[in-house]
Amino acid sequence: xxxxPEVEVVRAGLERHVVGARLAAVExxxxxxVRRDPRGPAGFVAALSGRQVEAARRRGKYFWLxxxxxxxxxxxxxxxGQMLVQPxxxxxxxxxxxxxxxxxxxVPAHTELRFIDQRMFGGLLVSAGGAELPPEIAHIARDxxxxxxxxxxxxxxxxxxxxxxxxxxxxxxLISGVGNIYADEALWRTRLHGDRSGDRLRRxxxxxxxxxxxxxxxxxxxxxxxxxxxxxxxxxxxxxxFERSLAxxxxxxxPCGRCGTPIRRVAFMNRSSFFCPRxxxxxxxxxx
Numbered sequence: 208x209x210x211x212p213e214v215e216v217v218r219a220g221l222e223r224h225v226v227g228a229r230l231a232a233v234e235x236x237x238x239x240x241v242r243r244d245p246r247g248p249a250g251f252v253a254a255l256s257g258r259q260v261e262a263a264r265r266r267g268k269y270f271w272l273x274x275x276x277x278x279x280x281x282x283x284x285x286x287x288g289q290m291l292v293q294p295x296x297x298x299x300x301x302x303x304x305x306x307x308x309x310x311x312x313x314v315p316a317h318t319e320l321r322f323i324d325q326r327m328f329g330g331l332l333v334s335a336g337g338a339e340l341p342p343e344i345a346h347i348a349r350d351x352x353x354x355x356x357x358x359x360x361x362x363x364x365x366x367x368x369x370x371x372x373x374x375x376x377x378x379x380x381l382i383s384g385v386g387n388i389y390a391d392e393a394l395w396r397t398r399l400h401g402d403r404s405g406d407r408l409r410r411x412x413x414x415x416x417x418x419x420x421x422x423x424x425x426x427x428x429x430x431x432x433x434x435x436x437x438x439x440x441x442x443x444x445x446x447x448x449f450e451r452s453l454a455x456x457x458x459x460x461x462p463c464g465r466c467g468t469p470i471r472r473v474a475f476m477n478r479s480s481f482f483c484p485r486x487x488x489x490x491x492x493x494x495x
Contacts (some may be wrong), residue, residue, distance in 0.1 A: 210268060211350055211384030212427035217290050218270045222263040224292045225272065225320055228311035229259045230280075239326055240304040242330035255280060255307070256335040262337065267347050267383025271422025273338035281341045282322070285329025289322045305331060350384035351421050363411045365405040372408065372416070373480060385420060389427065389458045391481050393419040395455035399478050400487040407490075426452065455481045 233255045235241055235248040244251045247350040266462040272280040282290070291300070295308070295318065305322040322331060333343035349356045359383060365375055375381055376390040385393075394401055399412065408416075431454065454464050459472040463483040471484050 210386030210389055211352070212389070212424055214265055214268050214270055214284060214384070215352075215428055217284070218263050218265040219223075220292070221270070221272065221290060221320075225260050225309065225311075226263055227260065227273050228318075228320075229257060230255050230307050230320075231257065231310045232306075232308035234306040235304070236306065236361045237304045237327070238328045239327045240322060241332060243330055246333065251331075251333060254278065266340070266344055266353075267350050267379060268386070269341075269344045269347070271334065271337065271341055277336055277338045279334045279337035279341050280331060281334045281337060281343060282331045285324060285326065285327050287327075288329030289321075289323040291323060293321055295315060295319050295398040300493050301325075333356075347379050348383045351417060352424055356382075358414070358417060361417065362410055364395040365413050366408060366410065368405035370405060371402040372399060372405055372473065375405050375421070377476070382420075385424075387475075388421045388453070389420065391456040392423045392454060395482060396423070398486050400482060401475070402490050404433065404490070434465055455483065457481060 211282050218397045235252060238248050241251045246254060255274075258278070260280075261273045261275055264271050264273065269281060271282065274280065282288070284290075287302075292309075297319075300321065300323045302323050302325040303321055304324050304327070307320040309320055311318070311319045322329075324330075330342070334343055337343070346492075351361075364381060365372070368375055370378075373390050373394060376385045376393070377387070390401070393416060397412065397416040399416060405413075420459055453487050455470055458470040458481055460469050463470055463486060464470065466483065468483050468485040469479055470477050472481050474480075
């Protein structure tokens with residue numbers, strides 16, 4: 208699933224290519240991607256047609272395009288969603304779901320914004336009055352690269368919780384946008400096992416971990432995100448390259464870059480965790 212760096216790369220691309228454009232000829236080619244919009248496909252089209260895009264924003268893994276009437280186009284990429292800017296004459300992608308004609312002075316004529324989603328876990332909706340912050344995502348915490356993220360509050364909340372630290376990193380009400388890949392990478396850098404409970408961590412450990420989270424996210428952003436397959440691309444269809452820099456995630460059986468011990472994989476919340484069993488010692492018992 209695309210995580211914060213991948214969604215931020217997409218948001219930045221939308222900011223470059225779509226902001227200032229008027230949405231024209233909105234077309235829903237499959238109803239599932241707009242299933243969360245109470246207006247239905249026809250109402251979704253009507254609410255967006257002719258509206259001008261004022262900005263491109265993001266919170267965690269959600270992005271939104273504020274519109275000139277105070278509403279917003281809110282989106283989530285799910286497992287395989289893509290937002291591509293294409294010439295209108297380009298062939299339709301196999302899994303094209305929603306098409307927006309773009310009318311923007313200085314942009315080549317007949318440019319389109321396309322939402323492609325093979326697995327259709329992602330989606331789009333019109334958020335009424337959501338230009339500043341869509342109410343549908345107001346419960347999601349700020350992410351660690353947000354200038355208004357409160358470090359002290361995060362540290363204090365982590366140290367009051369008995370859940371494992373990886374589970375806390377994935378808690379969108381506590382910190383958003385980190386995701387499975389970057390949690391494993393930050394924990395490896397901090398030499399913490401994901402099962403270590405928050406209330407057994409020293410303040411300095413949580414501060415160090417938060418620093419590594421920011422470092423990992425920043426490095427991934429600089430490399431365009433992580434692309435394990437062709438499903439994640441930026442708005443120009445280009446893949447990210449951070450996969451080449453991963454030290455823990457996806458490295459099962461390969462030697463740890465610090466100590467040479469083979470990286471281990473374990474099941475975690477219907478996905479996988481990767482860690483070094485020597486550098487990241489597993490707690491002897493729950494809460495230890």
